[in-house]
Amino acid sequence: MERVKTMASERPVVIFSKSSCCMCHSIKTLFCDFGVNPAVHELDEIPGGRELEQALSRLGCSPSVPAVFIGGELVGGANQVMSLHLKRSLIPMLKQVGALWV
Incomplete structure (x- = not known):
């Protein structure tokens, strides 16, 4: 549990994922399309x-x-x-933590 917390705080946005998961791919793409550079941990590869x-x-x-x-x-x-994205809350949240500048 402590390792998750440590890894989760290493960057403004951290995504735990699996390389074969289509929903994971969609979420990673969403953040990248915003211009966010998340830390991604592929649980099936580490x-x-x-x-x-x-x-x-x-x-x-x-x-x-x-x-x-x-x-x-x-x-x-x-x-x-x-x-959060559909409620227009995600981008302000990303700006607040310094993951987005614009």
Whole structure:
């Protein structure tokens, strides 16, 4: 759990993902299209990925990926991120943590 928190606070936007997950790809593309450069951790490609995935599940991520952290705080998965975007709350949140300048 501590490792997730440490990794989640390393950049303004951190995404825990799996390389084969289509929703993960969509969320990563969304942030990149905004001009955000998130730290992306592909849980199926890094040592200890399974343990990180279990920790994300314990934090309440269901499904466990994608798991998006903004400003070190868990925002949630694809549904939560898209909901924030549709409410026009996502971009102001990204600006607040310094992930976007414009």
